[in-house]
Amino acid sequence: MSMKPAIQAEEVSLIYGQGATAVHALDRVDLSLASGEMLALMGPSGSGKTSLLMVLGGLLRPTLGRVQVQGIALDPLSETERARLRLSHMGFVFQHYNLFPALTALENVQLALELKGYPLDGADTLLAEVGLAPRRHGYPRQLSGGEKQRVAIARALAGDPSILLADEPTAALDTEHGMAVVELLRRIAREEGRAVVMVTHDPRVTRMADRVVSIADGRILQ
Amino acid sequence: MAGVLAWRNLTHDLSRFIVTMVGVVFAVVLIAMELGLYQGFTTSTTTVIRHTNADLWIMAKGTRNFEITVPIHDRELYAAKSLECVDRAEGLVTQFVPWKKPGGGDESVFLVGFDLNSGLAGPWNLVDGDLEDLRRSDSIVVDHIYADKLGVSGIGDRVEINRHRARIVGMTQGIRSFTTSPWVFTAARTAQRMGNFEASDWNYVLVDVEPGCDPVRVQATLKAILPEADVHSVDELAALTRDYWVFTTGAGASVLVSAILGVVVGVVIVAQVLYATTVDHLTEFGTLRAMGAPSGFIYRVILGQAVISATIGHLFGISIAMALAEASETGTVLVVVSPAMAAWLFLLTLAMCVAAAVVSIRKAMRIDPAMVFQR
Structure with a gap:
């Protein structure tokens, strides 16, 4: 018996507009990702990689095709049900961190834990896991870019999600910090068995991924 | 955490917080003073009647x-x-x-x-x-x-x-x-x-x-x-006199209209400052929605901001209004800000802030959570 993929997209198309002016952001994309696997989605700006990430995360409904998360089909779910699914199965890492500037690193993680119904004392452990325990009382404005992204990863790990979706997590970081963040994501995938999808256009980052998928004009190339 | 986030959202940028509070305080003072002037006017019209230790008044028909x-x-x-x-x-x-x-x-x-x-x-x-x-x-x-x-x-x-x-x-x-x-x-x-x-x-x-x-x-x-005579109780004569001056004279009508305008302007000011406060944090609400936060959590944060703003704004605003009212006691224009008015005004301020928050909530809930990927 084969294991269910963590995420599976079948024949997914995302079309904006109609008729002659229609834009195919995604064109019949097939993609499958196993637990414990780190996948890098590569492509130039406007290629559709972020759109694909949003479709996989249930933030956009595809025009055609099906997406399943841990065996659950997203298509029939309402917005509220999709939100609940994101909360229970997914963690997000954003290019610009999207931390709450009014909360400390610890509180940012605690907020995610509370939303997911987990005890708040797990925040310390999560920050320790990303190497930020000593900076837990720092506000985002007091942290470096690399530290902020590690807080964002700790927040994404809150509630023990099986899938991590990261949108260009190294784009705002220098090489050293960027590679450290990717190394962290790879460890999370391999040691904790989470499926990680990482959008990037940095070739150095892709070398650390288990699999690289290139996308251009909404189509997967390889 | 919703309460903590509401409080921190309001206060972490001190300058922004002060601007917000000045708006709410100004609205509370404006409404309290306009209503206080109206209350002072109506009190003045009946002051002798009210201070008379008589039960009934007999007068010409x-x-x-x-x-x-x-x-x-x-x-x-x-x-x-x-x-x-x-x-x-x-x-x-x-x-x-x-x-x-x-x-x-x-x-x-x-x-x-x-x-x-x-x-x-x-x-x-x-x-x-x-x-x-x-x-x-x-x-x-x-x-x-x-x-x-x-x-x-x-x-x-x-x-x-x-x-x-x-x-x-x-x-x-x-x-x-x-x-x-x-x-x-x-x-x-x-x-x-x-x-x-x-x-x-x-x-x-x-x-x-x-x-x-x-x-x-x-x-x-x-x-x-x-x-051939009218016989009124103290309350009846006071009401008769008050209504005469308020509703049949230009002076009373202008005080009444000013009070109503004060309330309207106050509501608009509060609505604007609270709406701006929510709009300032739209990205954060978008992030919450992308993470899958339930709508109720976002409501609680925005309503929490409204309740905090109302409470602090009212506390400062009513204190200023009461001080001005006390100062008016030695002047020729009476401003009355009674404890009952202060309590009523708190409810009004709360209602204004919550109403403004409801408008803000609609804005926050209409955010496409995908926007957090598109910055």
Whole structure:
């Protein structure tokens, strides 16, 4: 018996507009990702990689095709049900961190834990896991870019999600910090068995991924 | 965490927080002052009526306010005195009369002549002198507020009222007229003489009902035996007078309209500042939605911001308004901010903030969570 993929997209198309002016952001994309696997989605700006990430995360409904998360089909779910699914199965890492500037690193993680119904004392452990325990009382404005992204990863790990979706997590970081963040994501995938999808256009980052998928004009190339 | 996030969202940018609070505080002060002016106006129109220790007022038929009335006669006074359950019934004289200032110039004053023995409708807050001195036929009591306006400095000053000599024997503090004519208190007989009344003429007969008797029944009896007169309770005459000045005169209407406009402007200011506060954090609400936060959590954060803003804004705003109201007690324009108004205003502020938050919530909930990927 084969294991269910963590995420599976079948024949997914995302079309904006109609008729002659229609834009195919995604064109019949097939993609499958196993637990414990780190996948890098590569492509130039406007290629559709972020759109694909949003479709996989249930933030956009595809025009055609099906997406399943841990065996659950997203298509029939309402917005509220999709939100609940994101909360229970997914963690997000954003290019610009999207931390709450009014909360400390610890509180940012605690907020995610509370939303997911987990005890708040797990925040310390999560920050320790990303190497930020000593900076837990720092506000985002007091942290470096690399530290902020590690807080964002700790927040994404809150509630023990099986899938991590990261949108260009190294784009705002220098090489050293960027590679450290990717190394962290790879460890999370391999040691904790989470499926990680990482959008990037940095070739150095892709070398650390288990699999690289290139996308251009909404189509997967390889 | 919703409460923590609401509080931190408001306060982590101190400058922004101060701007928000200034907006709410300004709105609260504006509304409190406008309503306080209105309350002060209505209080001033009925101040003598309210301070009269009488249960019932008898007056000429068709009287619409305290200040303007035609005389009644001894018949009403004696009819009241003769009734069972009437403890006291005394005549009251009220009239606008000219006042000649000692240093030259004229003013108009509102003369109130009351019965010295009963003290019904006499002055209160006497700070200088003795009411017993009003037994001298030319003696009067005026208020400190109007000393400059009337050109006097205190007890002993001599003036001329309606071509009759008068001498100040007492000074009150804070008995304010809502018209341009200050109150001048004197003995009933002195007022009759100064107002060129007959000795049997009165503007009102004040009736004090014996303890244990029902004032309503006495009022009904008086109405029955005095069909040519009106008989009102204190509350009825106060309402009649207040409504007359508020609804039938330009002065009252302008105060009322100002109060209503104050509330409207206040609501708009609060709505704008709170809406701006929410819009400032739209990205964060988008992040929450992308993470899958339930709508209820976002509602709680935004409503929490509204409740915090309302509470702090009201606390500062009402404190300022109360201080201004207290300062007005020595001036000619009365502003009344009562504890009841403060409580009512808190509910209004809360309602304004929550209403503004509801508008903001609609904005926050319409955010496409995908926007957090598209910055």
